[in-house]
Amino acid sequence: MNEKHRKVQMWLEEVFVEDDIPQYEINERNLETLTKLMQKNRERDHDAEIIVADLNQKTSEYEAEAKRLSRILESVGLSTPSLSQSGTVSLRTLAEIATILEIKDVTTSSYILQMNNLTESMMETKKAHHVEAKQNEQLFTKTKAALIKAANLKRVLETLEDQSKNAGPELEKKIRTTGFLHNKIREYAAKRQQLKDQLNENGFSESYSHQSLVKEAQYLGNLKAKLVPLKSKLDSYHCLPPNITLTKVKIEEARQELESLESELARNIDAMRT
Numbered sequence: 136m137n138e139k140h141r142k143v144q145m146w147l148e149e150v151f152v153e154d155d156i157p158q159y160e161i162n163e164r165n166l167e168t169l170t171k172l173m174q175k176n177r178e179r180d181h182d183a184e185i186i187v188a189d190l191n192q193k194t195s196e197y198e199a200e201a202k203r204l205s206r207i208l209e210s211v212g213l214s215t216p217s218l219s220q221s222g223t224v225s226l227r228t229l230a231e232i233a234t235i236l237e238i239k240d241v242t243t244s245s246y247i248l249q250m251n252n253l254t255e256s257m258m259e260t261k262k263a264h265h266v267e268a269k270q271n272e273q274l275f276t277k278t279k280a281a282l283i284k285a286a287n288l289k290r291v292l293e294t295l296e297d298q299s300k301n302a303g304p305e306l307e308k309k310i311r312t313t314g315f316l317h318n319k320i321r322e323y324a325a326k327r328q329q330l331k332d333q334l335n336e337n338g339f340s341e342s343y344s345h346q347s348l349v350k351e352a353q354y355l356g357n358l359k360a361k362l363v364p365l366k367s368k369l370d371s372y373h374c375l376p377p378n379i380t381l382t383k384v385k386i387e388e389a390r391q392e393l394e395s396l397e398s399e400l401a402r403n404i405d406a407m408r409t
Contacts (some may be wrong), residue, residue: 137169140161144156236250
């Protein structure tokens with residue numbers, strides 16, 4: 136803890152320099168927090184030193200390049216003071232463009248390459264924007280449909296709530312009616328069992344039941360229907376003599392009568408033709 140306190144105190148003296156260090160309570164928690172702040176601060180300082188060193192190096196390189204270009208321009212009589220106002224503006228514009236494009240030199244190839252890179256980046260950005268716009272459109276359509284469904288569900292819910300409120304008394308009435316009917320069913324079932332027991336005690340048979348009687352009535356009806364043609368056939372035999380000899384005589388008389396009628400019919404037909 137003493138070692139931590141010493142390191143923290145040294146760091147605070149470096150930070151505040153000649154200013155007074157704020158008072159703080161010396162305990163494990165505060166020293167731990169200050170130690171973490173010290174480490175973060177030194178990491179940031181180290182990163183800043185690296186960036187500053189890099190910028191200083193680039194500045195030196197740019198100054199050397201500027202001197203080299205100045206010597207080249209002066210060798211061909213194109214020093215900066217000798218340039219026209221338009222040339223100075225153009226030179227400044229090229230420098231600003233180079234700064235915007237973040238290129239190290241101002242050669243034509245560097246401009247072209249960086250412009251190509253920017254063009255590709257722009258095309259990719261447009262493509263990504265198009266994809267994102269399409270996705271947003273789909274999401275908007277889905278959101279709109281979801282809102283419509285939500286509105287419909289809300290209306291249905293309100294309707295159901297109203298119906299529930301109005302159906303409350305009716306439902307209670309039906310519940311009471313259902314209870315009454317269940318009681319009646321139990322009462323009728325008990326009465327039915329009681330009557331059935333009485334019938335069994337009095338010698339009731341299933342053959343006396345309504346269903347059995349209906350079956351018997353149907354069977355008798357079928358028998359009566361079958362007896363009708365048999366009875367008609369039997370009635371046709373009642374006109375015959377009881378003796379077979381007399382029956383043959385009767386048949387011969389009928390045959391002769393038939394021949395006589397046929398002869399008379401033939402004569403009548405001949406008479407009609409003449």
